[in-house]
Amino acid sequence: MIATLACVVVSALLSCGGGNTSSSSSSSRLAYVVGGQTNVVGLRINSSGGIQVVLGSPFVAGNGPSSVVVHPSNKFLFVANQIEHTISLFTIDQSSGAVTEVLPRTPVGISPVAMTMDSGGKFLFVADQGANPAVYSFSIGANGALTAVNGSPALLGAAPSGLTLTAAANLLYVPVPNFSAIYAFQVNSDGSLTPVQGSPFVVSDGVATLAVDPAGKFLFVPNPSTGTITVLLIQSSPAGSLGTGPGAFAAGTSPVAATTDPTGAYLYVANFGTTTLNQYSVDANTGSLTKLTAAAPTTGTNPTFIIPDPNGKYVFVGNQGSSSLSEFIIKPDGSLATTSNSITIGVQPRSLAIEK
């Protein structure tokens, strides 16, 4: 009798677990932070925002990882190695979150500093700060392998500091701080880049990491020199050109990065010189910004990037000075509230990518 019962219990346990494999939980997302000498830190973000460092972290990339991108399939991770001027391709183990590099690394430029990818995962764009600053385009194979696109790279006049792709992936904007200008490119169907008529577009008071609203109507430009945010209009004629918008709006000290929430109704700005974020509502018609009345949320020291969670629940800020990652929850009124899930990364974070 008891033996039978035991067999039933054990059989039930075996069948419920699916043997030796584990099932992937759809309620959690993997994220990866790069920084330090070679570090790729894996994070598991659960549905309530809790952050768990992936066992085995930090994983090893090339020298000087500067930017990280997760492929939309969630199978591949790309890391730009600035000092080594290569791109590392990793495969992602969805169960454990561990990443394994696929060698050899892909050479690119002299000093790759930023990357972005279209939502379909067809092309990878890499901003390079070398002697001949440029944006490189790669097509992405089914196995994650990179192949340079014909016509790549597209040359720039000075070193870029970031890359911002519109949601439709048809326009690419590249801030160039030395010129206080923004290069604009049309993204062709083969991944090659064609300069937008009138590019580069000069912006007063400096440029930093740009943000574009999901509808592709407005470009938000942090101005580190004056502590403001300039809103530019993305025009349809010439396609992708930048027009004067509602103007510049007060931010904090040295704003360096901006992002909208997934709806585009709110804008959040990280200020390198302060430990508070700016939060605005965005006028859907004009792009005009209105500061939210809620208290400004506090970051760590020297925030350098700000990334929204793809599901629109959270915003993450990388803090260079405190080597940490701050997490904020987006409240219904669009304001941000600090969570208790912020963590220390152990190295100065330079870039964060969250799986779709």
Added chain:
Amino acid sequence: MEIRVVFTVLKKATALFFLACCPLLSAQKQFPIGAEVWGGYSYLRFEASQLGFADDLNLHGWNGGLSLPDLYRGFGVAADISGHYASEMEEYNFLIGPQYSFELKGMRLYGHGLFGKARDRLRQPGTTNFEPSDLHKALAFGGGVDIPVSNRFSFRALQADYLITNAFNTTQHNLRFSTGLIVRFGKRSE
């Protein structure tokens, strides 16, 4: 690398222990007190979500041990070792502790509290900076049911343990279920 070497040595030492003990036990006609050796299949539900996994893991493997089950009025001592495996990781437990057993309707029921060490090792570590293996404290509370088959052999219908481990400085609350065959040496308990 050093941890891997220690780990390999530990595995070999365990195997040698068994090889050394089995002939010794079989050579004895009569122990002054009863001793039992058992072994069999084991299942472990491991709280891997505490280690950044997407979900908890199902591990399968073996469980065995040596016990002196009746040193004084049903009280005895049990040494328990187990190994569990999944494609992602493996875990070994080395435990010892007090046990109490009694007979009921021809079966023997027992409960125990065990303590010792556990080793967890990631099998798919990716490209990592450190060896993903950890030796740490472990506790188990549980019991089981044994059904006598003959004077020498019994069937361990089920042993269930609530197993607490502390892998990689996080605490996991796990469940372990085992079944197997028991071989008795020495005098029978009253």
